[in-house]
Amino acid sequence: MKLENEDALDNYIICHQCLTLHEEIAIADGSHACCTGCGGVLYRYNTQRIDHGLALSITGLIFFALANFFPLVQIEVLGTEQFITISKTIFTLFESGFYLVGLICAFLIFIFPLMIFLINLCVFALLKAQKGKKITKELLVLLAYITPWSMTDIFLVSILVALVKLIGYAQIHIGVAFWALLVFVLIDVYLVKRIQIFEIWMLHKRIFAHKDEV
């Protein structure tokens, strides 16, 4: 097989399981293409994913806002009550002089998760409207870079570990934001697993190729 230039690579797809190279062909809406070598799914094309992605992004953002506006947990020690919120956790780190840790935490548990859901929202909205070919492409590249850096799931697990350790010493009341964060993390995991980024690329490619033809 001889490739004329780098752009010709866009017409080929490699199997993630057995690394066999395949030529990409247009498939019907709602179907998927399988590898001839191992039978694994190479790519999918399903325009319904746009509506699912849009709904999940909006729901995720609502729960993210709830997780940030309300207390995560209320801890009572010897009659003294303390509320813990996500923003308070970050500000406490800054006030204690842990600027670098505070900055990293701010990015990992607030800025990146928020950006990921906002980007997803914009991408799915633009794909639905069939507008913004270039900006959608740039947003998808940005999404691929920042997705591995969202760590709200690790933050949630660390809260649980801290609460287990505190059970014997203090009275703990779980706040609304804790449940909102739990739902947000579940939506985040579901969105990433359910609608993989290469699937969004496929939607982008097909939708705008079809629009260019029209």
Ligand SMILES: [Zn+2]
């Ligand atoms: Zn394969």
